[in-house]
Amino acid sequence: AQTVTQSQPEMSVQEAETVTLSCTYDTSENNYYLFWYKQPPSRQMILVIRQEAYKQQNATENRFSVNFQKAAKSFSLKISDSQLGDTAMYFCAFMQNSGGSNYKLTFGKGTLLTVNP
Amino acid sequence: SQTIHQWPATLVQPVGSPLSLECTVEGTSNPNLYWYRQAAGRGLQLLFYSVGIGQISSEVPQNLSASRPQDRQFILSSKKLLLSDSGFYLCAWSPIRSGGLDTQYFGPGTRLTVL
Numbered sequence: 001a002q003t004v005t006q007s008q009p010e011m012s013v014q015e016a017e018t019v020t021l022s023c024t025y026d027t028s029e030n031n032y033y034l035f036w037y038k039q040p041p042s043r044q045m046i047l048v049i050r051q052e053a054y055k056q057q058n059a060t061e062n063r064f065s066v067n068f069q070k071a072a073k074s075f076s077l078k079i080s081d082s083q084l085g086d087t088a089m090y091f092c093a094f095m096q097n098s099g100g101s102n103y104k105l106t107f108g109k110g111t112l113l114t115v116n117p
Numbered sequence: 118s119q120t121i122h123q124w125p126a127t128l129v130q131p132v133g134s135p136l137s138l139e140c141t142v143e144g145t146s147n148p149n150l151y152w153y154r155q156a157a158g159r160g161l162q163l164l165f166y167s168v169g170i171g172q173i174s175s176e177v178p179q180n181l182s183a184s185r186p187q188d189r190q191f192i193l194s195s196k197k198l199l200l201s202d203s204g205f206y207l208c209a210w211s212p213i214r215s216g217g218l219d220t221q222y223f224g225p226g227t228r229l230t231v232l
Contacts (some may be wrong), residue, residue, distance in 0.1 A: 033218050040204060043205055045161075045223035052218075070183070077124055103149070104176075105221055107160035 005093050006108035014116050020067075021077045021111050023092030032096035034068065034075045039110070040088040048090070051075065082115045089113075096115045119144035123208050123224040130231055136181075136195040138227050140208030143189065148210040150191040151221060152183055155205040167191060168213070203231045 003026045013019035025034070051059045058066050063083075067076045068095050069106040079086055092108040120143045124176035130136060142148055149168055153161040163176045173183050180199060184192045191208055205228050209221040 008182055009150070031218070037223075042225070043155075043228075044225045045207060045209075047220055047222065050220055093220075098217070104163060104166075105151075105161070105209075109160050111224075 004092050004106050004108040006090075006092050006111050008111045009109070010114070012114040012116055013079075015082055015084060017080060017082055018080045019082055019113065021079075021090050021092075021113065023075045023077070024106060025073050025092070025094045025106075027073070027094065028094060029096045032046045032094060034063070034066075035093040035095070035105070036066070036075075036077045037091045037093060037107075038086075038088045039091065040085075045091070049077065063117065079113075084115050084117060086115060087115045119210070119222065121208060121210055121222060121224040123206075123227050125227060126225065127228045128230070130198050130229065132200055132231055133197045136193070136198050136202070136229070138193040138206055138208075138229075140191040140193075140224055141189055142210045145189070145210070145212060147188060147213055149221075150214055151209040151211075152193050153207045153209065153223075155207060155226075157204070161207065165193070185225060198231045200231050203229055204230070220227065 005024045008105050032053045034051045038046045049059050049061045049064050058068050063080045065078045078115045089112050091110045094106045122141050151166045153162040155161050167173050167185045181195050205226050208224040208228045211219045211221045
């Protein structure tokens with residue numbers, strides 16, 4: 001079974017500084033996607049960034065970037081210039097074909113990030 | 118642009134009562150649809166997914182069921198709620214593309230409390 005591990009239950013960072021959230025995953029497949037989702041206090045799950053496994057270049061979205069190490073099965077999220085609005089639970093997620101038409105998202109347990117003023 | 122709606126936003130129900138949660142998607146056709154549950158302090162667990170009208174697959178055996186009566190409507194139901202059904206329910210959609218891998222986009226969720 002595919003697993004996603006986020007080893008940091010909680011983290012904190014000062015406003016304007018940089019923080020990195022860790023994620024590792026386990027799969028024997030070669031074709032898959034990786035995601036970081038953000039869940040603020042409203043609890044809506046918001047996509048932060050997506051990485052396709054076949055792409056060697058790390059994905060970036062404004063202040064958010066990833067360090068994708070395919071051989072090590074590692075997928076970390078770096079948040080630059082942290083803002084108070086970045087305070088949220090961050091989930092790492094993994095998607096591959098689970099059979100037929102099912103493309104299942106498997107989530108880690110999350111990292112609660114607090115940005116302090 | 119595409120939007121996804123869920124209602125109700127909050128629901129408090131007694132044990133043994135029925136349940137119906139609704140999810141609708143606008144701005145796209147023939148999406149894949151998903152129901153997830155998030156227990157307190159945990160990640161998301163996939164409950165059901167659907168690739169078309171009337172096509173439902175269950176990931177976890179339980180007293181919940183799902184239906185897709187229309188292309189962009191997905192309903193989560195129960196005949197008799199259990200205390201363990203309490204949680205935060207999220208609906209998600211993804212486009213059907215060649216290869217199948219794609220982003221899932223989530224609705225605002227329904228907080229269900231069973232007393």
